[in-house]
């Protein structure tokens with residue numbers, strides 16, 4: 001996978017295991033080897049294709065324990081992986097024979113500071129942990145749209161959520177991180193303390209250390225109108241669903257959309273279980289308002305006559321369970337991007353390819369193609385925040401093949417590449433026909449010289465320089481200061497400046 005830097009670090013030996021056990025003997029951290037039952041849980045990943053056999057696993061309970069382990073790995077040049085929520089499909093939170101720090105087993109506590117309206121989140125928490133802590137106080141923040149996704153990887157790589165239309169990315173709401181550096185030092189990073197490190201963590205964070213605590217802004221949040229409308233994907237229905245979506249989410253000449261930050265969702269092709277294996281077109285609606293307002297706003301989608309309608313007023317945590325693919329199958333995620341308005345003919349092309357692929361291999365039936373829609377104004381407005389370089393008026397598309405048999409790995413990944421090539425051609429065609437995008441040219445690169453691709457969705461073929469664009473040289477300088485021996489090198493690696 002092109003995004004990954006080859007590690008020159010070594011594997012774990014029996015001697016390392018003994019040393020780690022004695023190093024941690026007076027702490028609450030656990031050292032696990034393949035003989036231990038809990039080892040299996042630690043190396044599990046959302047996609048089983050991303051699972052690797054670590055030489056040893058350490059399950060820490062606090063930053064000091066993480067610091068001892070990271071220092072040991074650095075001092076001995078050991079290959080180190082860090083597991084947050086375990087959702088990367090590229091194997092970047094796994095190590096083959098090295099040392100795995102599993103934050104997800106015992107470092108997922110969430111505190112809520114009601115006075116300051118902040119979430120204080122341990123580095124291995126999942127977004128569902130944050131949602132549950134918040135809902136008790138009527139609070140929420142920008143977080144993953146699937147509750148089992150990790151706060152760690154999602155936030156450090158940018159972080160889009162259903163609230164992005166109102167509050168930008170997760171990193172735009174990040175107040176402070178506590179981080180263990182490669183030396184084992186524990187530092188705070190915020191706009192006030194180590195601001196350069198904070199800048200690096202806001203987009204390229206997985207390259208700089210182990211974040212043991214995230215502090216994120218919390219916002220008042222009541223119930224939400226949300227759910228899915230499902231249709232048979234006939235050309236007439238596709239035309240109408242796309243037209244309704246374009247009407248709501250296409251920015252006008254002043255950049256305003258009709259959903260005005262309060263609506264988000266997407267359109268997708270999948271074979272949802274109630275449709276007994278048939279390909280269906282799904283429109284996801286998340287509306288931060290009342291049912292009456294939503295029914296009025298999305299009237300055109302209701303008027304088409306969906307065969308299934310799951311929309312209702314629900315509590316905030318429920319909206320992050322609507323699109324929840326199964327955990328533990330083989331899966332891959334390949335990001336792409338598109339600009340509004342969507343062309344119905346393009347959606348039909350994608351349908352044809354989706355159907356051909358899933359018809360041709362019955363192991364791939366729960367695969368998904370998704371166009372995510374939301375109001376990009378707030379994401380664009382935070383243009384100067386962090387090292388994240390993919391902001392713009394483009395939206396994220398996602399190709400997500402899901403399968404079970406290892407022999408299908410290559411074909412499934414190739415299909416995802418082929419599908420994104422379709423999106424790329426469409427983007428290029430739009431650039432040719434429209435001439436100008438809102439950013440002054442909907443080409444393949446955004447204004448910071450990065451590709452218009454969300455790194456957390458790609459983790460596949462893109463290179464670090466494509467993801468970080470013109471921020472890459474500054475990241476190299478910071479890397480030389482904070483991680484000169486490149487211990488944290490698995491996802492969109494940054495070569496420290498010599």
Ligand SMILES: Cc1cc2nc3c(=O)[nH]c(=O)nc-3n(C[C@H](O)[C@H](O)[C@H](O)COP(=O)(O)OP(=O)(O)OC[C@H]3O[C@@H](n4cnc5c(N)ncnc54)[C@H](O)[C@@H]3O)c2cc1C
Nearest residue numbers: 084085086087088093123145150152153154159160211456
């Ligand atoms: C089902 C699903 C839904 C998704 N939904 C969204 C979404 O709504 N919005 C969105 O923006 N993205 C989404 N993503 C993409 C997601 O952002 C990435 O997969 C991300 O890498 C997941 O983070 P994680 O902690 O779960 O993964 P992991 O595999 O644990 O980690 C990914 C990377 O981050 C590093 N990392 C994790 N935690 C820490 C930490 N505390 N300190 C230092 N490094 C750490 C790991 O070492 C690794 O390099 C989704 C992915 C999946 C599979």
